Amino acid sequence: MSLIPSIYKNLSLARPRTQNRRSQHSFSSRPSVSFIITRSDLLAPSKEMVDSMMPKFIAILRTAMGRMGQKLRLGNVHLVSSKRGWWTKDIKESIWHRGGGNWLVGKFNVGKSNLFEVLFPKGSRDRAPVYAEIQRQQEIESAHRSTDPTFFSEKKLLPPPQPEVPFPPMPLVSSLAGTTASPIRLPFGNHKGELIDMPGLERGGLEQYVKSEDKADLVMTHRPIVTQHIIKPGQSLLLGGGLVRITPLLDENDRSITMLAYPFVPLKSHVTSTEKASGTQIQERESGVESILADGAGTHMSSAGRFKLRTDVTKSRAGSMIRAGVSAEKLPFHVYATDILIEGIGWVELVCQVRKSKRVHQSEPPAEDFTASSGTESGVPTAQGLSIGTTTFAPFGTIQTKDDSTQSSSFPEVEIFTPDGKYIGQRTCLDVWQTWNTGKPRTKRAARPRKPMSGAKKREKMRRRAALVTGT
Known part of the structure; x- marks a missing residue:
């Protein structure tokens, strides 16, 4: 029920590719969409168990997308866990190599802010440029923007670009709805790309x-x-x-x-x-x-x-x-x-x-x-x-x-x-x-219980007396 209907039409996104072997995307500036199913550690205690459920999730998505969904490849479905780090490294690498704007869109309490913290390419060795170089690059860009008449200002829907630092402050993570009140955008890779955390879309309101x-x-x-x-x-x-x-x-x-x-x-x-x-x-x-x-x-x-x-x-x-x-x-x-x-x-x-x-x-x-x-x-x-x-x-x-x-x-x-x-x-x-409950190791059978010791001395005494009588 976190599914967003008609997202391809409403946001003018690139249509997903079909299973036709010859289907090729023509060049388009439209962004693509990935299905990221978060909190997969709630499904099973191990990553192998969660991965085995992937065919079922793809079948559910195909049914929800109707006739068009039966022909899609759906290779962009990910079962991730920010808490355990399941498959987050692969998505982080994809974000780094792709660059550009990466938007996290979803409803309240689906784990966007938690995923944002894990996926953001923080500074590490050859990845993040030196902070002094970032400052010089920003000064050059600001001077160019002030003299270039063709430069268009940022849209009012987004906050202004933030200065790029190797380890920026991450969004707050809370179980309360509406913690992310406004979009949070952080650049990475010397302005190679941006990761944008959007406020959660409203649910029905059961609370x-x-x-x-x-x-x-x-x-x-x-x-x-x-x-x-x-x-x-x-x-x-x-x-x-x-x-x-x-x-x-x-x-x-x-x-x-x-x-x-x-x-x-x-x-x-x-x-x-x-x-x-x-x-x-x-x-x-x-x-x-x-x-x-x-x-x-x-x-x-x-x-x-x-x-x-x-x-x-x-x-x-x-x-x-x-x-x-x-x-x-x-x-x-x-x-x-x-x-x-x-x-x-x-x-x-x-x-x-x-x-x-x-x-x-x-x-x-x-x-x-x-x-x-x-x-x-x-x-x-x-x-x-x-x-x-x-x-x-x-x-x-x-x-x-x-x-x-x-x-x-x-x-x-x-x-x-x-x-x-x-x-x-x-x-x-x-x-x-x-x-x-499948594949759990069987518990060892309990050992035979010890013989009760109540009356043991009395029985031993009677046995000795019987042995003496038969011996005489």
């Missing part, structure tokens, strides 16, 4: 329904400790004490069907009955659930729509059976999942197992729906970072049930309730939970 003392907790600053929640029919998952309510639409007569939820959010999660969860969210019922909702926020709660679990994760979820030699087609069930996105906060991975007897025929392979905050079955996916693209939607496959006269989708569904029914999206499940 206005949260208490002032809890607003800073909405930003995920480190990888959360994720626990598995089991949601049975008639139950709901509350996040933040009612800021978001996820209610699975399960058959209450079939108690065997449950849904698993993995909240990748910095908010506290709680599973309770749907009736109690609804009363808690609209602030009409007292409960022991800790809530971060501001006073009066309950009156704004409404449905954000119904979301279907369409990503088939049967192979990853039934890995033990498949490794034992059972074919995935012969399993008596399907496992479906999706990622429910909460704008500016994180996502919730939902997983549900469905018996195959309830699915007879599928005319087309299902495509994951990207549901926007309006609750309809179309929208844009999210990636925590600086993502750019064009919003279009993919059609869904139809599902045929046993009754040929009616066609309906038998994918599991959930209904989500948020303030004003907004700030919610959907994407293909990244299956992060399974990635975390």
